[in-house]
Each structure stands twice: as structure tokens, then as C-alpha cells.
Amino acid sequence: MTAPLHIFILAAGFGTRLKPLSEVVPKPLVPVADMTALEHQLRCLKALRAEFDVASLHINAHHLYSQVEAEAQNLGLDQVWVEWPKILGTGAPLHRLWQSGLRGELLVLNADNFHNLDLAEFVRQSRSSQRSFSLLGVDFPAINSLSLNAEGHLCGVGGAFEPLDDVAQNSTFSGIAWYGENAWSQVQSDDFSIVNFWQRAVQKQQAPWVYQASTDSLWIDMGTPLGLYRASVARLKELDLWQYVAPQVDLKGVDLQGHCVVGAGAQVAAGSSLENCIVLPQTQISSPQNLKNCIVGEGFVWNLEL
Secondary structure, eight states, rough: OOEEEEEEEEESSSOOTTGGGTTSSSSGGOOEEEEEHHHHHHTTTHHHHHHHHHEEEEEEEEEHHHHHHHHHHHOOEEEEEEEESSSOOTTHHHHEEEEEOOOOOOEEEEEEEEEEEOOOHHHHHHTTTSSEEEEEEEEETTOOOOOEESBOOOOOOOETBSSSSSSOOOEEEEEEEEEOOHHHHHOOTTTHHHHHHHHHHTTTTOOOOOOOOTTTEEEEESHHHHHHHHHHHHHHTTOOOSEEEEETOTTTOOOESSSEOTTOOOOTTTTTTTEEEEEOOOEEEEEEEEHHHHHHEETTEEEEEO
């Protein structure tokens, strides 16, 4: 009999790289064209939930947690695990779920990645890998901090622990991992970083298998201004659009060029021109502006190197 599969979205981070936006909008609710980051994660889970019997769906929250609680309820998540007064990191939240009595398998996703990765295939391959847990890797040379041995097992993590075996290739952690019940039970309350658990497993000859996504897979870290722009453009391409303007936003007299997104409640003065720009929700541009290659929020502008 297959163990129950639980899903946990890690979303309690401060979103430091997206300040000042993240000071008023929590990371999982950051807009990506016509949806939020959280809605994107749930969309990515649709195929998996159609194939597998998902026992429960969870998210954690810390910064601006009341906003996350309200949206999670609207979207039908089973539980929001508020971390207060201290944030628990990326490992201890898994221990907290285990201590609550949940049992079975756990699929963990970071909230701030935009991707088209096949999560159902990842779970299938993880279950047949004969390893107690698996990581989903992508080829992203700018990071590629995971060191893998010839068998495709993790043997080191850049900046955390040196390889304990000959390195055959490198990979980037996608933020997605599968933990069988035995591995999940071994995550400890003081594992602020889940990498601490990974290191113990490698040292005990219980290293995880790293499932490599196909090279044509889409994966974007949208936790930076440039990443948020790229994720928004990727979403526009999915919609077969060059521009997305939220309903009831009046852009009469505004010229749009390239990829542009104008969020709900935004106002842009007539006579303005936008080229490759995102105007975030509720942003007021009260006088004509010529804006190019940027993200504009209320009181700030992020200039982008495109």
C-alpha cells in the first residue's frame, strides 16, 4: 500500500531581495502577471493531484502571516503553519509537521520559483529510486551548488560542506524535494537549514538521489527583481500575450511596448510610455513618465539589466 502523500509549500521567508515590495506583500503573494506566486505553485500541482491521492496540502508563514492565512483559506489549503515569534528556517518546519502526527511522504516546494517541472514524474521516479529522499535538480550554471557522484547521489553542497565523493556533475537545487517517511522522521528541530539534514544523510551513506530535470525545463528564481520580471514574461508567453493589464485599469493615452504588466488598482498618467515594464498593483504614476526595463512600485523603481 502506498504511503499518504502530503505537500508542504515553504513560504515563511522575509523576501529580503524584494524589499520594499515584500514589506507590504508577503513572498507567496507577490504578483506574477495575472496570478500570485502561490497560485502558480498550486497550478503546478494540478497534474500531480490528479494522479496521486494527496492527503493534505500545507504552507508555512511568518512575515505578514495574516495575509497568507486569508489567501490560503480562499485557495483551499488545509493548514497554514504560522511561525511566531521566530522563523524556523527550511528544516525545522518539516520536523514540526512530523511532530504534529502527519505520517507518510512529504513533497516540499519553495514558494518563490516559477517553473514547468513535472512534479508527478519526480514523485514517481523518487518512489522507485530506492533512496529515502530525493532532490529535484536543474541545470543553472550561475548557481549549480549541488555536487553529485557518478550514481547521481548528492555528495556535497557548495558553501555548506565539501564533496565526500568524486564529483561527476553539478546541479542547482530547484527548491523541490521528496522525503519518504523514514527520512522525514529524521529531520530535527534544530535543523534551521535543511542542508544540515542532507549532510548527515551523506555522512551516513544515505545520500539523496538528485533527479535531473530535462534541459529544456523552465525554472526561474523569482525572489529577485530580475527573476520576478523574467517569471512575469514567462507567464505572458504562456498566455500568448505581450502585455497584461489587470481588469478595470484604464490606460487611455499610455503607450505600451515590449513585455508589460500593469497590476490591479494601478494608475498610469496619460502621456506615459512603458517598455518592458511591470507596474505593480496599487502603484500611482501621477505624471507622464517614459519608463523602460524596470519594475515600478509605490515609491520605488527597480531598474533591470535586460
